[in-house]
Amino acid sequence: MSGRRLAFVYSPELEGLSYPPECPFKTQRLGLTRRKLLALGLLRRDGAVEVPARPATRRELERLHSPRYLDELERAAAGDLTATGFAMGLGGPDTPVFRDLYAYGAWACGSALTAAELLLADVVDVAFSLAGGFHHAHAELASGFCYLNDVALACERLADAGRRVAYVDVDAHHGDGVQDFFYRRRDVLTISLHESGRTLFPGGGFEDEIGEGPGRGYAVNVPLPAGTYDEAYLTAFDAVVWPLLLAYGPEVLVVELGLDTLAGDPLTHMELTNNAVVAVLERLLALHRPMLVAGGGGYHVDHTVRGWALAWRTCLESAGEEEEFLSNVGGVFLGSSEWAGGLRDAARPVSAEQRAAVEPEVRATIRRVQELVFPQFGLAPKSVPGGGRGLTGSANLEETNPQTRRVRNTL
Numbered sequence: 198m199s200g201r202r203l204a205f206v207y208s209p210e211l212e213g214l215s216y217p218p219e220c221p222f223k224t225q226r227l228g229l230t231r232r233k234l235l236a237l238g239l240l241r242r243d244g245a246v247e248v249p250a251r252p253a254t255r256r257e258l259e260r261l262h263s264p265r266y267l268d269e270l271e272r273a274a275a276g277d278l279t280a281t282g283f284a285m286g287l288g289g290p291d292t293p294v295f296r297d298l299y300a301y302g303a304w305a306c307g308s309a310l311t312a313a314e315l316l317l318a319d320v321v322d323v324a325f326s327l328a329g330g331f332h333h334a335h336a337e338l339a340s341g342f343c344y345l346n347d348v349a350l351a352c353e354r355l356a357d358a359g360r361r362v363a364y365v366d367v368d369a370h371h372g373d374g375v376q377d378f379f380y381r382r383r384d385v386l387t388i389s390l391h392e393s394g395r396t397l398f399p400g401g402g403f404e405d406e407i408g409e410g411p412g413r414g415y416a417v418n419v420p421l422p423a424g425t426y427d428e429a430y431l432t433a434f435d436a437v438v439w440p441l442l443l444a445y446g447p448e449v450l451v452v453e454l455g456l457d458t459l460a461g462d463p464l465t466h467m468e469l470t471n472n473a474v475v476a477v478l479e480r481l482l483a484l485h486r487p488m489l490v491a492g493g494g495g496y497h498v499d500h501t502v503r504g505w506a507l508a509w510r511t512c513l514e515s516a517g518e519e520e521e522f523l524s525n526v527g528g529v530f531l532g533s534s535e536w537a538g539g540l541r542d543a544a545r546p547v548s549a550e551q552r553a554a555v556e557p558e559v560r561a562t563i564r565r566v567q568e569l570v571f572p573q574f575g576l577a578p579k580s581v582p583g584g585g586r587g588l589t590g591s592a593n594l595e596e597t598n599p600q601t602r603r604v605r606n607t608l
Contacts, residue, residue, distance in 0.1 A: 368455025414573025455493025
């Protein structure tokens with residue numbers, strides 16, 4: 198065991214609330230993840246606790262959302278969509294009006310606040326609140342399946358308690374709502390790695406969005422091209438995110454763990470495997486800071502559930518336990534998602550054409566962000582990895598995946 202204390206925030210009431218059947222956002226992912234963790238014996242064991250969620254109160258929601266906006270959400274949920282509500286984004290293709298829109302958002306916000314309170318009380322080291330991750334919601338605007346911004350609310354609560362917060366968003370979509378809430382503040386550093394707004398909703402999140410006034414330099418955006426693969430993604434993380442986190446010195450981390458970055462997601466164009474998710478989490482865990490892990494996108498349900506279960510396992514267990522498990526089972530059912538070893542994706546080959554399309558853009562993005570943001574933290578831009586054999590300088594995912602090593606060593 199790693200010695201970390203983990204909490205999984207959940208209540209069965211969340212499974213009774215749902216988006217319309219035709220909506221790509223599936224609230225059922227939370228319950229499915231919980232059941233997978235139970236089946237794998239990863240939820241009820243030493244170091245892990247399950248904590249009941251609760252709905253956020255109206256007063257708590259008003260810390261970020263205006264009263265008139267909350268009124269319109271309640272009206273719409275009751276079947277009354279007004280012209281004012283429509284102007285606030287309600288009733289669009291990605292913001293349907295349905296009975297549970299206010300209730301589910303309030304529960305997601307309460308789940309995130311519960312997770313934040315656990316961290317503030319030093320009850321756990323890592324708290325998972327997977328119900329939401331609604332990073333597109335603004336103070337008076339619904340957008341991108343998001344009505345109430347649970348992750349921004351958690352950041353606000355932690356900052357209000359005097360903590361220096363680093364918000365790291367690895368969802369495929371730009372975390373525009375969270376960025377907007379903290380754009381003029383420096384007690385919450387927002388970092389978003391996402392598919393470029395040139396090819397994906399919400400169309401922003403470019404390198405020159407760096408904050409304003411006292412918050413200048415404290416909004417960081419790393420837009421990545423369609424087709425970005427593990428090695429390129431981790432190169433960008435190591436060249437931009439890691440040095441900024443070290444320079445900022447956060448006291449607590451809030452991570453938007455959207456898994457629509459995984460290859461095969463129906464709404465995005467990234468090509469990651471969940472091995473990159475493990476690598477990012479291992480880097481963040483190395484900071485030894487309390488961490489809130491929120492949900493987010495992920496529209497291939499099975500991939501998302503396996504990825505979140507793997508994320509939980511990564512936080513719960515020490516580095517050697519996965520390989521020990523694989524040795525014990527001898528490779529049997531290695532590819533089955535019903536076994537802990539099978540939570541890992543197989544490595545994806547990267548073609549020369551894919552490298553040629555992705556790498557120049559990744560290098561240019563790294564260089565641009567370093568030029569714009571690094572001086573705000575007393576950092577000097579560094580040379581960007583590159584060369585004839587592709588990007589270098591990040592962990593080799595083949596070597597960090599015990600499942601890949603096990604398979605290779607049996608050939």
